Amino acid sequence: MTLARHEAQEFQRREQQGLGRPIISTEYHDHRVIAVGQTIHFSQKWKTFHDFLNDYPKIVLGKEWWMSEGNKPPEERHRILTWAVRSYEHAKAHMEQMGPGVAQPMTGAIGVYMRFAYDLYSLKHAVEVQKLLIDRIKCPENFPGALYEVQVAAALLRAGFRLQHQDETDRRTTHVEFIATDAKSGATYAVEAKRREGRRMNVNRQIHRALSKKSDHPRIVFIDTNDGRLELGRGRPNPVALVEAENLLKLYERDPTGQTLPQAYVIVTYDPDEHHLDAIDLPSGVLLWGFHIEDFHPGPKTLLQQVKIRRRHAPVFSLLESMQKHRRIPATFDGAAEAFSGGTPKARLQVGQRMEVPGPNGTQIEATLESCVVMPKSREAFCVVRSDDQQRFVVKIPLTDDELQAHAQHPKTFFGVIDKNAGRPRPKTGLDWFDFFWETYSSSTKEKLIELMDHAPDVERLKQMTQEDLAYEYCAQMANAMIKPQMGRM
Structure with a gap:
């Protein structure tokens, strides 16, 4: 049970923090101690991970620089200070209005500032950050590009990639921002991060600049729309900025100049937070486009074809999934649920634990918790417990x-x-x-899969397949069988 408990804790931590280096932290003499790369930070104020992140940009950029920017008139401050001040004002107003213990709505200012802090932390925790990047962050003119590079690098790290930064001082040849290697598959990619600046989205120029650089690896190009519009595209469920970007990519793929460029995965991001600092619960979005990649071109595809496309490009699809899943910033240091941050007692119902419960005859007895189901409406857990004499019964426990x-x-x-x-x-x-x-049958033996499909008219063809291909075939058949009745009811 100890192993199962550890596996659950690690699973939950990764659900929050991703596949990168875990948060390393402990408490010592009323101080929260946090390791970032090779550097140790500590404070009595950091009750949650959010508390630490709120201070982290000031730590990295330097107190002297921070104070200097803070003393400037608001309109002349670096935008990091603008975000930080506005975040503080929002938090203070919320506390005064609602009191302590009430969740703070995510405003644009809080979102953009805390994500910058989290991305900067993630990068410095994993790799040695060049001084040149910090200098670019401090420079108002260079900050937008540096901000997006940090964001992209952090997203790759949380998705389980290892990063190798390129030497930005080497002017002898063109080079991409960094090389990213997927730890699971070993696939290596050349990564470029481009951010729109100006009134219009110039996809042609961004793609051309990114793909004109020399590289021996498959390419991933990130493009930030940097667009504050909140409306959706006409007749589409996606933000208008992403719809327009997709249309521009389609056109440039057919452009004579675009046709000379190499293949690339293009990931377009949409985060309007910095354009709406006082708004709450702002939308976001991501678009994946395969530039000159046949698998991604529009057109009808069978379910099995879709599955195989996803398998062929698995690292990129996993990256996209991670970007969406890990957008939420952890509040705790160890992967515990946010509700248990700030000293709140953790979950008391753990499978395998001994607990005192009312027995079948109404008397209190000790039993072992075997399984539970939560009923949110009744605010209870229905738990199966086993007594010492091997009787099993259900108890209801308020939550x-x-x-x-x-x-x-x-x-x-x-x-x-x-x-x-x-x-x-x-x-x-x-x-x-x-x-x-797939969760059930991906590990089935080849013999078992053949047995399950022995009624198929092409069973002899199936017998020639590998176990993995057979599992794909069987799961696709089962999935098709499930969606056909749904389509019939539409």
Whole structure:
């Protein structure tokens, strides 16, 4: 059970922090101690990870520089200070109005400042940051490009990539921002980060500049729309900035100059926070486009074709998933649920633990917790327990507000072990159903898969496949069988 508990804790930590280097922190004599790379920081004020991040840009950029910028008139300050001051004002106003203990809405200022702090921390925690980058961050003219480079690097790190920065002082040849290697597959990519500046989105120039640089690796080009518009594209569920970017990429792919450029994965990001500092719950979005990559071109594709495309480009699809999943900044240092930050007692219901419960005859007895299901509406957990005489029965245990919030954030690990079915939404698409079946059948033996498909008219062809290809084939067939009834009801 100790191993299962550790696996659940690590699973939950990665759900929050991603696949990069974990937060390294401890408490010592009323101080919170945090390691960032080779540097140790400590303070009595840091009760949550957010508290630390709020101070971190000041630590990295230097107190002297920070004070100098803070003493300038508001309109002349570096935008980092503008974000920090506005964030403080929002937090102060919220505290005065709502009192302590009430969650702070995410305003544009808080979002852009805290994400910059988190990205900067993630980068410095993983690699040695060149002084030139810090100087570029401090320089108002160079800051936008440096900001996006930090954001892209942090996203890659949290998705499980290792980074190798290129020497920006070497002017003998052109080079990309950095080389990124996916730790899981070993695939290596040349990465460029481009940010729109100016009144219009010039995709042609951004792509041409990025892909004209020399590289021996497949390429990933990130483009920040830097667009404050909040409306959706006409007849589309996506922000208008991403819709326009997609249309421009399609056109440039057919342009005579664009046709001479190499293939690339293009990831376009949309984060309007810095354009709406006082707004709350702002949208965001990401677009993946395969520039000259046939697999990504529009057109009808079978479910099996979609699955194989996803497999062929797995590191990039995993990166995209991580960017969306890990956009939320952890509040705790160890991966605990946010509801348990700031000293709140952690979950008390853990599978395998001994606990005192009312027995079948109403008397209190000791029993072992075996499994639980949370019923949010009744604010209870229905738990199966086992008594010492091997009787199993169900007990209902009331849950606190903090426990309900913690379960909502991490249903798969709330009870101290991994339950991948907990909190699982019902599959809606063919790919959803494929993933559902893949969890069960991806590890089945080839013989078992052949047995399951022995009724197929092309069973002899199937027998020639590898175990992995067979598993893909079977799960795709099962997924198709599930979505056909849904399509019939539409």
